Amino acid sequence: MKRVLSVFIMAVAALQMAIAGNVVTMDVKKLPQESQQFIKNYFPNNKIELIKIEKDIFSTEYEVKLSNDIELKFDGKGNWEKVDCGRRSVPDGLLPAFAKQYVKSNFPNERVTEVKREGTRTKIELSNDVSIKFNKHGKVIGMDD
Numbered sequence: 001m002k003r004v005l006s007v008f009i010m011a012v013a014a015l016q017m018a019i020a021g022n023v024v025t026m027d028v029k030k031l032p033q034e035s036q037q038f039i040k041n042y043f044p045n046n047k048i049e050l051i052k053i054e055k056d057i058f059s060t061e062y063e064v065k066l067s068n069d070i071e072l073k074f075d076g077k078g079n080w081e082k083v084d085c086g087r088r089s090v091p092d093g094l095l096p097a098f099a100k101q102y103v104k105s106n107f108p109n110e111r112v113t114e115v116k117r118e119g120t121r122t123k124i125e126l127s128n129d130v131s132i133k134f135n136k137h138g139k140v141i142g143m144d145d
Contacts, residue, residue: 022052022053022054022055023052023053023055024052024053025051026048026049026050026051027051028048028051030051030053031051031062031078032062032074032076032077032078034079035064035078036078038074039066039072042091042093043072043091046066046067046068046070047066047067048064048065049065049066049067050064050065051063051064059076060075060076061074061075061081062074062078068086069086069087070084070085071083071086082115082116083114083116084113084114084125086113087113087127088113090112090113090114090115090124094115095112095124096122096134096138097138098134099112099122099124099134099138100112102140103124103126103132107126107128107130110127110128111126111127112124112126112127113125113127120135120136121134121135121136121141128145130143131143
């Protein structure tokens with residue numbers, strides 16, 4: 001039984017290595033339609049510098065680097081997971097209302113430079129390098145500086 005299990009595990013690992021791989025391109029058509037539309041809507045003036053497609057046996061992820069040091073991350077369906085604008089502000093339309101209000105009330109002189117979806121949680125990073133985590137109800141559940 002141990003031998004059969006070992007062979008099965010090795011076969012699955014070999015299959016994953018055969019299927020897995022990273023592709024680097026600049027061809028926007030390699031992105032899911034939803035990701036393409038997202039870039040057109042929120043970053044119409046930024047040029048795509050690099051698209052990295054990470055595939056494994058169970059999932060695909062897309063990392064996109066735009067001009068002005070903007071980095072985007074999408075899941076296999078094209079849903080955004082992370083927007084990092086470097087030292088620039090994240091487009092206002094990407095921030096949940098509770099995050100905008102919290103920053104306005106507690107950090108009025110700072111701007112949001114990164115937003116990340118972590119399951120039902122939202123994490124933002126401010127221009128002063130403070131990170132704030134919110135639950136799905138908009139309650140602050142963590143803060144780091």
